[in-house]
Amino acid sequence: MAKVENQFRLRHLLYPVFLPSFLFSVGESGLIPIIPASAEAMGADIPTAGIIAGLGVLGTLLADIPAVKLINRLGERRAMIYAALAGGVSILLAVFAINIFMLSAGILISGACMSVFGLARHGFLTETVPLERRARALAFLGGTFRGGGFVGPLLGSVVIHLWGIQSVYLMTVVFALLAALVLITTKPEAMRNTPPNKGHKLWHIAKRERVKLRTLGLSATALSISRTARTIGLPLWALYIHLPVSTAALYIGIAGALDFALFYTSGQVIDRFGRKWAAAPTLFGMALSFFAFNLVHDATGFFIIALALSLSNALGSGLVMVIGADLAPKDARNEFLAFFRLMNDSGQAATAPAMSLLTVIFGLPLAMAGIGLVALGGALGMWRHISRFEIT
Numbered sequence: 001m002a003k004v005e006n007q008f009r010l011r012h013l014l015y016p017v018f019l020p021s022f023l024f025s026v027g028e029s030g031l032i033p034i035i036p037a038s039a040e041a042m043g044a045d046i047p048t049a050g051i052i053a054g055l056g057v058l059g060t061l062l063a064d065i066p067a068v069k070l071i072n073r074l075g076e077r078r079a080m081i082y083a084a085l086a087g088g089v090s091i092l093l094a095v096f097a098i099n100i101f102m103l104s105a106g107i108l109i110s111g112a113c114m115s116v117f118g119l120a121r122h123g124f125l126t127e128t129v130p131l132e133r134r135a136r137a138l139a140f141l142g143g144t145f146r147g148g149g150f151v152g153p154l155l156g157s158v159v160i161h162l163w164g165i166q167s168v169y170l171m172t173v174v175f176a177l178l179a180a181l182v183l184i185t186t187k188p189e190a191m192r193n194t195p196p197n198k199g200h201k202l203w204h205i206a207k208r209e210r211v212k213l214r215t216l217g218l219s220a221t222a223l224s225i226s227r228t229a230r231t232i233g234l235p236l237w238a239l240y241i242h243l244p245v246s247t248a249a250l251y252i253g254i255a256g257a258l259d260f261a262l263f264y265t266s267g268q269v270i271d272r273f274g275r276k277w278a279a280a281p282t283l284f285g286m287a288l289s290f291f292a293f294n295l296v297h298d299a300t301g302f303f304i305i306a307l308a309l310s311l312s313n314a315l316g317s318g319l320v321m322v323i324g325a326d327l328a329p330k331d332a333r334n335e336f337l338a339f340f341r342l343m344n345d346s347g348q349a350a351t352a353p354a355m356s357l358l359t360v361i362f363g364l365p366l367a368m369a370g371i372g373l374v375a376l377g378g379a380l381g382m383w384r385h386i387s388r389f390e391i392t
Contacts, residue, residue, distance in 0.1 A: 010137060013129075016077070016191040017121060018144050020179040024084060024117060025148020027175030028110070030156035031091070032056075034168050035107060041165075042100045052104050057349045059111025060118075064342040067116040068202055068334045075193030076124040080117050081183045087113035088176035095169045119341060123334045126325035127194035132271055134325055135278075138318035139267025146260045146317075194333075205335040212327045215385040217340055219279070220320045221347040222378025226286045228351040229371040230309045233293070236355075237305075240364050241297055248302070255306035262314035269315065270322060276386045278315055279323070283379035285312030290372030294365045320344055327389060 093106030
């Protein structure tokens with residue numbers, strides 16, 4: 001085993017894992033901003049357009065559980081190939097959509113394909129990357145998401161300017177097919193299928209591993225909720241303090257660049273000093289930042305809080321995936337990861353409506369403080385339970 005670990009190099013994952021992940025992320029990220037506009041152009045009102053835009057997340061949630069059987073049957077590489085190909089085909093429904101129902105079907109299926117792609121990739125890295133380098137590998141994977149999230153909308157804006165809004169859908173199809181092509185041309189020995197699980201029922205595994213899920217699983221979900229709330233909350237607070245949209249976009253963009261620049265540093269911190277020393281600080285930092293929103297009333301304060309959230313978030317790059325990988329049992333890795341990801345995806349999906357409800361009832365300042373409490377609870381959970389499960 002030591003010999004295998006000594007032979008492992010992160011660069012061995014660049015072509016089979018990180019490159020297709022980046023390509024897939026570019027395509028999907030470029031699509032997200034234009035879905036509401038497409039729905040509105042087909043006659044949907046603003047609330048309906050918002051629902052259609054959220055169907056990608058719903059598709060991911062619906063596929064989190066069925067994805068296990070598909071991956072166990074096909075293996076990780078083939079599952080990722082089929083997910084990328086199906087994702088490209090599903091977006092073609094949007095390209096040729098004549099009504100909101102075709103558009104909705106395409107977005108829903110695309111979200112399901114993202115679930116299969118993500119679980120296969122997560123399970124593969126969990127099994128193949130040595131424990132002492134796991135955080136760096138998953139932090140690098142998190143960096144591909146951040147890079148795709150930056151490049152996708154930027155490239156999409158250029159495509160819209162040159163060829164119109166529908167062309168972004170074709171761009172997404174192209175990037176999905178490129179991801180599939182990379183995987184198809186990957187030598188099988190460069191991405192060998194991991195040993196299959198033993199056929200446990202997913203709900204049996206969730207029950208058997210319930211202590212892990214209700215402790216660190218919920219703490220990881222708190223981090224996912226905080227990250228989603230950060231994305232939603234910064235633009236909302238800019239509106240709340242009447243900050244010009246252009247200024248808010250600039251500051252959020254600069255903060256996002258800081259987040260992206262530090263993603264690999266997070267993996268090094270986690271691998272060298274332990275999960276606890278990244279998990280608790282990232283959540284505690286986000287909690288303080290959300291509480292501090294109530295002190296922000298001008299552009300300078302907004303910029304500082306945006307940077308603080310990005311710095312806190314960057315410290316935990318890839319952390320949710322690392323915690324899931326650490327907790328996953330050898331005999332039911334994919335089943336456990338599927339349920340773990342379902343918890344996190346559900347938390348992300350519930351964040352926007354929960355924040356809206358809190359804002360309507362209590363106002364935006366208290367809604368932000370509420371998210372701060374969630375993050376603080378997650379920080380305490382991480383600090384208390386990581387050592388309990390012998391995660392260093």
